[in-house]
Amino acid sequence: MDELIKMMQELKADMNKKFTSIDSQFLQMEKNITTKITEHFDTKFQEMNNDLGKLRNKLQEQEKRLYVLEKNSVQRNLVFFGIDEKEKHYIQLQKQIFEIITNIVKVEIQETELQSIRRMGKKGDRPRPISVTLSTLSKKIQILKNKKNLSKTNIYIKEEFPPNILKMRTELKIEQQKEIEKGNIAFLKYDKLIIKNKKEYNTNKRQLSTTPPQLTENSERLKTNNDKKTQIQTNKKYKTNSNSMLSFISKNNDA
Incomplete structure (x- = not known):
């Protein structure tokens, strides 16, 4: 009985x-499986x-490209406001814009320099603004410089911006x-708001109006060179006069 x-x-x-032992093995297996799953x-x-980071970088690049494309697409554009919407076709609108630029804004332009003209938005009670694409940026700048000539009319001109930039500018x-x-x-x-302190701006403006240091140094150098040149010419003249005087004395002594 005791043996049993x-x-x-x-x-x-x-x-x-x-x-x-089995429990220990199960625990080890569970640990290994958990570790592998975690590592996986x-x-x-x-x-x-990493893929998300690459996609984010690509998206940023695409946004930059889109930004540049949108900016370039309206870089040579102007928007004319206050022009009565009486035209019946494109040629009449083109002629109207051409006459305003030539006769009122006082900028010489060829009709071929008006690359594209279109009314913006849906037709309503008020005349829609007109987007004008010019063939060159320089012509756009000329027109903007002379837009003050429209002050006695109901017409005014603004630069055209892409919709997202226009929204940003409205907020700014x-x-x-x-x-x-x-x-x-x-x-x-x-698309940026530039802020300057009025006192600092005026101070910097006065400093810019003064002679630049490099120009001052050049002026001093030029003055020094002129003084040296004058001194050399004086010495030469004095030497010539001295020789003439010595020759005159020598001749008198010989006589």
């Missing part, structure tokens, strides 16, 4: 040992993150007005 109990105890101990997910996550004008009310100098430059 002893065998049962040994069997139980052996079974417990085996179960413990980490690798996949890193790959996805609010900030511009706030800065002007503070006493600062604020103006829009395409």
Whole structure:
């Protein structure tokens, strides 16, 4: 009976040992599986993150290209406001724009320099603005410089901007007005608001109006060279006069 109990105890101990070993193996397997799954997910996550980064960079590049394309597409464009919408076809509208630029704005232009002309937006009660694409940027600049000649008319001219830039400028004008009310100098430059302190701006402007240091140095150098040249000429003259005087004295002594 004692031997049976002893065998049962040994069997139980052996079974417990085996179960413990199995539990340990299962735990190790679970740990290994978890580690592999984690590593796998980490690798996949890193790959996805890298792909996302590449896509983000490509998107930024595309946005930059689109920005440049949109900017260039209207770079030579002007928008005319306040022109009555009475034209019946394109040729009449072209002639009207040509006469305004030539006779009122006072800029010499050929009809062939009006590359494209179109009314903007849907037709309504008010005359729609007219987008004019010029063949050269220089002609656009000339017209803008002379737009003051339209002050006695109902017509006015503005640069054309892409829709997203126009929206940004509308928002920036609010900030511009706030800065002007503070006493600062604020103006829009395409899609940026430039703010300058009025006192600093005037100080810098006065400094720019003075003679640049390089020009001053050149003037001093030129003055020095002129002084040297004058001195050399004086020495030569003095030497010539001295020789003449010595010759005169020598001749008198010989006589």
